[in-house]
Amino acid sequence: MKKKLLAICLVLLMVFTFAACGPDKENGVSAELTSYEEALEAAKGTTVTFYGWGGDEVLNKWIDQSLAKTLKDEYDITLERVPMNIEDILAQLSDEKQAGEEKGSIDMIWINGENFYSAKDNGLLYGPFTSLLPNMDKYVDMEDPETENDFCTPIEGYEAPYSKAQLVMITDTAKIETNAIPTDAKSFMEFCKKYPGKVTYPALPDFTGSAFVRNLVYELCGGYEQFTDMKADKETVKNAIQPAIDYLKELNPYLWKEGKTFPASSTEVQNMFAEGELVFHVSYTAYDVAQGIENGTYTDTTTSFQFDKGTIGNTNYIAIANNAPNKAGAIVAINEVLSAKMQQTKFELTKYIPVVGYNKLSDKEVKAFERVDIGKGSISSEELLSKRLPEMPANLVPIIEEIWLEEVVGK
Incomplete structure (x- = not known):
């Protein structure tokens, strides 16, 4: 009798152990996702949340209509987009971690730069997971x-x-003199003198304003190479960027x-430019002008331009929260985002630069991307990427923003 009871207990223990380790169909989670197929099966019938900045209505439309529809039709996954600023997202994840919540409310996160550095460093992200994505190897240039x-x-x-995103500068050729478009920091100073009070940029730490300042730092302080391994020390950074600080202080009047x-955000600068209060705007959306002309925000004479030495570009990414309630659903959704079809429809609607490697696409897929009309006033992808400058280490960015606030504002 004791042996029979012991055997029953062992069987029950094995059943409970298997259930604990297998996919949790209620929320799409498994203790250890070891393959895309496992994630695919576990994600059926679940809801996955996508948290990120919600200020781009065109991108929101693509997420809600194209991506969400595909996920529902092909994988029976419901995508719920949750607009939230990244600072609030990270604060929520941090609060949940401190509270010991094993299952939070956030699955996928739109993120990059210093926010990724901070989230990864503080253990707020799940991973590594990209090796589980078939489309990562199929479509993404792994040597980029x-x-x-x-x-x-x-x-x-x-x-x-x-x-992908890349900094572009914008002006209205009908409101400036012929050949007045600046090509470098020196001619930008002359441009501002020619149109006093009609030029500005977003106050740091606005993402676009910060990138614009770093672009000037590169040009005025000897290029980007020195920053790659620079110590994240305020005095070290200040000494390195002093020529740019002096330039910005001279520019202020x-x-x-x-x-x-300074305007609080790039959106505020855009509105001021569109209303004719400014003759200059800077955007991290490479095809911002084309969208603006198409929707009537900008005039037909609006155009984008770069400095001769190039502009900073970066890639934005999707991460998964470490305590995501639906990791499996997030993996399937992210894999679909990386498909040629989704990247092409996203490029067509939003004009965000795709992340696919064109050398990995079929002839038919390449032609689909080539048919996309980038619109009026835009710089071609080839020219943009030929002048693409890399970002500097994320831990230097807040230091530069702090120095700018102390040294430049109101000086």
């Missing part, structure tokens, strides 16, 4: 430096590429409100 590093932070499988204050 931005596939391996995000603002010089090793990715190590903790996020997958979403789209010719800016909007004499540089004593």
Whole structure:
């Protein structure tokens, strides 16, 4: 009798152990996802949340209609987009971690740069997971430096590429003199003097304003190479960027409100430009002008331009929260985002630069991308990428922003 009871107990123990280790069909999670097929099976019938900045209505439309529809039709996954600023997302993840919540509310996260550095460093992200994505190897250029590093932070499988961005500068040729478009920092200073009070940039730490300042830092301080391995020490960084700080202080009197204050966001600068208050705008959306002309925000004479030495570009990514309730669903959704079909429809609607490697596409897929009309006033992808400058290490960015606030504002 005792032996029979012991055998029954052992069987029950094995059943419970198997159930604990197998896929959890209620929320799509398994203790250890070891293959895409396992994730695919576990994700059926589940809901996956996608948290990220919600200010781009065109991108929101693509997520809600194209991506969500495909996930539902082909995988029986419901995608729920949750608009939230990345600072609030990371704060929520941090609070959940401190509270010991093993299952949070966030699955997928739109992220990059210093936010990825901070989230990864603080154990807020799940991974590595990109090796489970069939489309990662099928469509992404694995030798692209931005596939391996995000603002010089090793990715190590903790996020997958979403789209590429690159800094462009914008003006209205009907409101400036012929040949007045600046080609470098020196001619930009002359441009601001020619149109006093009609030029500004977003206050740091706005993402676009910060990138614009770093672009000037590269040109005025000897290029980007020195920053790759620079110690994240305020005095070291300040000494390195001093020529740019001096330049920005000299620039201030010719800016909007004499540089004593700056617009709080790139959206505010865009609105001021669209209303004719400014003759200059800077955007991290490479085809911002084309979209603006198409929807009536900009005039037909609006155009984008770059400095001769190039502009900073980066890749933005999708990560998975470490306590995501539906890791399996997130893996399937991210894999679909990386498909040629999804990248092409996203490029067509949003004009975000795709992350696919064209050398990995079929002839038919290449032609689909080539048929996309990038619109009026835009710089071609080939020219943009030929002048693409890498980002600097993420841990240097907040230091530069702090120095800018102390040294440049109102000086």
